[in-house]
């Protein structure tokens with residue numbers, strides 16, 4: 001049902017005429033793009049084309065770099081993300097980010113999961129407990145870790161660490177998950193399992209995933225955006241992009257003729 | 260063709276020599292420390308042949324030239340303790356704040372200036388700081404508190420806090436900066452503010468380095484001699500408040516070693532103080548290195 005969306009309904013995230021400069025270098029050029037609710041959009045393109053920059057722009061992780069300047073606007077559920085009066089904390093609660101390398105905090109599994117809740121919510125111990133259980137369930141870690149909640153998160157294997165990083169977002173009930181090459185530090189089996197997890201998560205979340213692995217993009221995504229040198233070259237349904245791309249550049253990249 | 264992979268013979272010889280030289284230097288420095296400690300023991304333990312052990316450790320009066328001499332170390336330990344605690348109470352919170360500011364908040368250019376300044380402070384000889392303290396800090400303390408003399412434990416604490424600060428700040432700053440950037444980003448991306456990121460992630464992650472810095476700062480403060488001697492008034496009485504003159508263990512040794520007759524009870528009592536000081540400093544450094552190790 002969900003998938004037969006109303007064509008007029010705006011996307012979860014809308015990028016409008018967006019430019020980003022690192023000093024004098026323009027990393028994103030006049031990007032227009034809309035991400036649909038509860039679908040997975042893959043951002044692909046050769047290294048350095050601005051994939052991470054776009055993803056970081058969506059939850060404003062670029063704010064902490066010197067000399068970053070932006071133009072245009074990004075909307076989350078029709079609310080602007082840039083500009084005065086934007087509540088960044090509120091925004092980031094709703095739009096969470098998973099990084100290239102798993103980065104759990106040097107705390108216990110339990111404390112990692114509820115890190116965000118502790119920041120933003122006043123919850124009782126039992127409410128926290130149930131969030132931990134629910135979040136770990138939804139990333140498939142509950143069975144493994146239910147009895148190890150006070151284990152140091154850094155002692156977990158990579159794949160579990162990455163799942164934990166997703167769990168700590170899920171615990172805050174976000175609606176968008178941004179993932180920047182979430183499998184690049186994982187082995188093929190772990191990668192496959194995270195891809196299955198993404199498939200599960202899309203029932204509840206809008207997911208934007210950056211990947212340099214085209215097979216992965218084809219496997220996990222409903223939509224694909226191809227970037228080159230800061231320009232959005234082509235955007236469309238994944239099966240279309242991978243079978244009948246409109247642009248020659250897209251076809252060259254996808255067929256591996258360059259990149 | 261194994262030869263192809265090995266380095267030329269003289270390289271290996273040099274490497275061997277350097278390795279042995281470094282090893283030798285290490286051994287020699289250990290031997291020196293051991294010899295110093297043995298010497299201290301030899302000269303200091305003699306005291307207890309003529310003077311009761313308990314009177315030394317629990318005596319509350321230090322007057323070596325009275326007849327008979329009273330050699331109670333308690334006022335000196337309390338003197339050191341008062342000055343040190345005072346210094347730590349001032350230096351640690353300030354040092355933590357300064358380190359956090361430099362590591363996390365200051366913009367790039369200011370960071371460099373501040374780091375340079377801290378290192379410069381560390382290079383000022385303590386006697387110079389003591390002299391500056393004597394002519395500025397001491398009169399100030401006297402006037403502010405309306406007390407007969409500004410030569411007090413409190414003045415000494417302030418000055419020692421100054422001396423310990425560079426050590427504390429630069430070590431803490433290093434350990435804060437060593438916290439992986441990924442932790443910061445992770446916290447910020449979860450909607451943490453800068454402050455929440457600092458106190459919920461960075462400080463816990465850097466905690467062992469921070470504690471090590473504090474311990475080394477304390478070590479520096481306890482061992483300090485000349486500047487303290489100039490500023491704390493050098494009166495070996497039991498302190499009741501920080502606004503009284505005190506005398507530390509180090510200052511006692513430095514002040515009295517010249518006048519003590521070699522081989523006398525007084526003379527060996529100064530060495531006994533040295534033993535106590537050595538053990539305290541050793542324990543502090545041991546704790547510090549335990550913290551540093553835990554970080555690895």
Ligand SMILES: Nc1ncnc2c1ncn2[C@@H]1O[C@H](COP(=O)(O)OP(=O)(O)O)[C@@H](O)[C@H]1O
Pocket residue numbers: 022025027045046047048049050051052053054065
């Ligand atoms: N902090 C930065 N300062 C300056 N240039 C940057 C910075 N981060 C990224 N860039 C540049 O912006 C471009 C896009 O980078 P990025 O978004 O990381 O690419 P991708 O994730 O697609 O590999 C690259 O040319 C990169 O060199």
Ligand SMILES: [Mg+2]
Pocket residue numbers: 051052053
């Ligand atoms: Mg990238």
